[in-house]
Amino acid sequence: SQKIEQNSEALNIQEGKTATLTCNYTNYSPAYLQWYRQDPGRGPVFLLLIRENEKEKRKERLKVTFDTTLKQSLFHITASQPADSATYLCALGRFGAAGNKLTFGGGTRVLVKP
Amino acid sequence: GAGVSQSPSNKVTEKGKDVELRCDPISGHTALYWYRQRLGQGLEFLIYFQGNSAPDKSGLPSDRFSAERTGESVSTLTIQRTQQEDSAVYLCASSLANLQEDEQFFGPGTRLTVL
Numbered sequence: 001s002q003k004i005e006q007n008s009e010a011l012n013i014q015e016g017k018t019a020t021l022t023c024n025y026t027n028y029s030p031a032y033l034q035w036y037r038q039d040p041g042r043g044p045v046f047l048l049l050i051r052e053n054e055k056e057k058r059k060e061r062l063k064v065t066f067d068t069t070l071k072q073s074l075f076h077i078t079a080s081q082p083a084d085s086a087t088y089l090c091a092l093g094r095f096g097a098a099g100n101k102l103t104f105g106g107g108t109r110v111l112v113k114p
Numbered sequence: 115g116a117g118v119s120q121s122p123s124n125k126v127t128e129k130g131k132d133v134e135l136r137c138d139p140i141s142g143h144t145a146l147y148w149y150r151q152r153l154g155q156g157l158e159f160l161i162y163f164q165g166n167s168a169p170d171k172s173g174l175p176s177d178r179f180s181a182e183r184t185g186e187s188v189s190t191l192t193i194q195r196t197q198q199e200d201s202a203v204y205l206c207a208s209s210l211a212n213l214q215e216d217e218q219f220f221g222p223g224t225r226l227t228v229l
Contacts, residue, residue: 006156032215043118043205043220044157051215089156093215101170102218104149106156 002028006090006105013112019077021108023090026071028103030092033066033073038087038107047088048075080112116140118221120206126227127196135191135224139208146189147207147218148181157205163189196228 003026013019023033032051036044050057050066050073057064063076077084087109091102119138127133139146144165149157159173163183174180178196183189193200203225207218 004156034215034217041222043207043222044218045220046217049215049217091157100145100215101159101162102147103159104157 002026002103004028004090004092004103004105006088006108008106008108010109010111013080013110015080015082015112015114017080019080019084019110019112021075021088021090021110023073023075023105024071025092025105028071028092029094031094032092033064034091034093034102035062035064035073035075036089036091036104038089044089077110080110082112082114085110085112118206118208118219120204120221120224122224123222124225124227126229128229129198130195132192132194133196133226135193135204135206135226137189137191137206137208137221139187139189139206140219142186143208143210143219144186145209145211145216146183147209148189148191149205149207150175151203151205151223153202160191160204193226196226198228201226201228 005024035047038044048064050064061078065074087107089107090105093102121136147162148160161171161181163169178194181191203223205223207220209216209218
C-alpha cells in the first residue's frame with residue numbers, strides 16, 4: 001500500500017540555522033509534490049510545488065528538492081526564525097482521469113528557538 | 115478576498131447523534147475536498163468534488179459518512195450515528211481547477227467531539 005513518511009519527532013533548531021525535513025514515500029509514483037505549513041488550530045497553507053521532472057525549487061528562504069529515484073523530498077528552511085515554528089506537511093499528487101488527488105504525510109513539527 | 119469558511123468551528127455531540135458540517139469554498143473554485151485530521155496526525159482524504167463530475171468518495175470510512183455539494187458552491191459533510199472515533203478536525207479545501215497541480219486552500223476546520 002502507499003506510504004508517505006515524515007519524521008514524527010519534533011525538530012528543535014536554533015534561530016539562524018537551517019532546518020531540513022524529509023518526506024519519503026513507497027509504492028507511489030507522484031507527478032508532483034507540495035509542501036504545506038500548518039499552525040495550531042488552523043488549516044494548512046500552501047508553500048511550494050515541485051514537479052517530478054524538477055530537481056529543486058526555491059522560494060525566499062525555502063528550498064525543496066525532489067529525488068524520484070530515492071523516492072524522497074527534502075524541505076529546507078534557511079536562516080530559520082521563531083516565526084517558522086509550525087508543522088510542515090508534504091503532499092504527493094498525481095493526475096487522474098477524474099481529476100487530481102493529494103495524499104498527505106503525517107507532518108513534522110518544527111520549533112525554532114531564539 | 116474571502117477564503118474558505120467552515121461552520122461550526124466547534125461541535126460537541128453525543129454518541130449516536132447525526133452531525134452536519136458546512137463548507138463555503140472560494141468563489142470560482144471548481145474543486146472541493148474534505149479531509150479528516152485526528153489529533154497529532156496528518157490529513158486523511160475523505161471525498162472530493164470536481165465541477166459536475168461524480169464525486170470521488172473513495173476515502174469515506176463508512177456508510178455513515180456522506181457529502182453533498184450544490185453546484186460549485188456550498189458543501190455539507192454529514193456523519194450519521196456518530197461514534198467516539200469520529201472525533202477529529204474536519205478540514206475543507208478548495209482549488210481553482212482540479213486539472214493541474216493547483217494548490218489547495220484550506221478552511222480553519224470544524225473540531226468535532228463525540229462524547
